[in-house]
Amino acid sequence: MSVETGVPVTVQPILEICVDNTDGLFAAIEGGAGRIELCSALSVGGLTPSRGFMDLAGCQDIAVSVMIRPRAGSFIFSAAEMSVMKADIDAARAAGLSGVVLGASLSDGRLDTKTLEDLCRHAEGLDITLHRAFDLTPDKPQALEEAIKLGFSRILTSGGKQTALEGIETLAALVEQAGNRITIMPGAGVRPQTAGPLLERMKITELHASCSARFIEGDSQLVELSFASREMLRTDAAIVQELKAMLFHAAAERLPGARAIG
Numbered sequence: 001m002s003v004e005t006g007v008p009v010t011v012q013p014i015l016e017i018c019v020d021n022t023d024g025l026f027a028a029i030e031g032g033a034g035r036i037e038l039c040s041a042l043s044v045g046g047l048t049p050s051r052g053f054m055d056l057a058g059c060q061d062i063a064v065s066v067m068i069r070p071r072a073g074s075f076i077f078s079a080a081e082m083s084v085m086k087a088d089i090d091a092a093r094a095a096g097l098s099g100v101v102l103g104a105s106l107s108d109g110r111l112d113t114k115t116l117e118d119l120c121r122h123a124e125g126l127d128i129t130l131h132r133a134f135d136l137t138p139d140k141p142q143a144l145e146e147a148i149k150l151g152f153s154r155i156l157t158s159g160g161k162q163t164a165l166e167g168i169e170t171l172a173a174l175v176e177q178a179g180n181r182i183t184i185m186p187g188a189g190v191r192p193q194t195a196g197p198l199l200e201r202m203k204i205t206e207l208h209a210s211c212s213a214r215f216i217e218g219d220s221q222l223v224e225l226s227f228a229s230r231e232m233l234r235t236d237a238a239i240v241q242e243l244k245a246m247l248f249h250a251a252a253e254r255l256p257g258a259r260a261i262g
Contacts, residue, residue: 013251014206015244016065016185017235018042020049024212024235025057031211031240035063037101037129042210042233044072045132048088051095058096065099065129066092068119075105075133077115086122099126101156103133111143113150120150130155132188140170141177154183156208163189168201175202192242199250207247211239 014034019025020042028036038057039046046067057064070077070084077085085102092100100123104112111133120128130152137143140160147155157174159167164186175184186198187208198204212233222228 013204013247015240015247016187016206016208017240018046018187018208018210019235020046021234022053022056025053025060027235027237028211028240029060029062031235031237032244033062033240034244035065035098036060037065037067037208038097039067041072045069046101047072048085051091054091054095054097063098063127065101065127066095066097067101067131068092069101069103069131075103075136076107076112077104082115082118085119089119089123089126093123093126097126099128099153101129101131103131105133105136109136109138111137111146113146116150120152128152129185132156132158135160140174144174144177144182148178148182152182154185154206156185156187158186158188161188163194164198165189165194168198171198172202175204190243192239192246195243195246199246203254204247205251207243209243211235211243213239 016035016037017028017033018037018039019028020039025036036057038049038053040049041047047069048067054066068085068088070081089100102116102119104115106112128151130147134143134155134157144155157171158164159170161167164171171184171186178184183206185206185208186204190207190209213236214231214233217223217228217230217232223230
């Protein structure tokens with residue numbers, strides 16, 4: 001309840017679902033995702049999707065942030081790659097998408113603040129997320145402060161570990177340090193089976209996941225000709241719905257008398 005009005009406090013956490021194909025996009029929407037991270041090649045952490053995919057996502061009634069990453073591998077980018085990334089930011093804006101997901105590193109793992117400042121300036125007017133290049137930084141408290149100065153809305157991070165659950169102590173410290181200045185959005189290995197400790201340990205307002213299920217490719221010829229893997233992943237609307245319910249329940253539990261919406 002609000003002390004002043006006695007009206008229940010409204011809680012609106014956000015479950016962000018990363019997708020790299022149209023089926024995943026629509027499954028995430030069906031499951032009730034609050035925001036989409038639009039990618040290609042999730043198997044390597046996500047790359048920039050095609051312009052056609054951006055245009056399709058821009059027609060949907062949901063917030064969409066697009067990954068701006070031109071290739072797999074390090075987050076150290078050449079001048080030519082910077083030009084590509086800026087053109088991709090322009091494409092995201094033209095498609096009507098709400099935000100972009102950025103990251104850049106120096107050779108020692110620190111954030112490349114000069115490159116990021118340039119990219120953030122180019123993305124002015126869009127919601128900006130710092131991706132898991134943050135997890136490579138040797139001094140995460142310092143990197144958090146740099147992200148705030150650069151104007152990022154949130155940091156997607158596993159706490160520097162392979163999964164968010166493994167990085168829970170670092171994540172908790174980052175959430176405490178961030179306060180209301182920037183959102184810490186845990187991601188990596190987040191599923192209904194692993195989200196409980198994260199939601200209990202921290203006051204999380206945003207959570208990032210793929211909510212994927214494994215399936216077996218039934219066409220053996222596709223597998224034999226290397227057009228598909230025998231075992232693959234696809235976004236599952238039911239898993240999205242389950243994880244969202246957990247996130248909203250945890251948010252409501254933190255505020256007695258509150259109600260979660262979404």
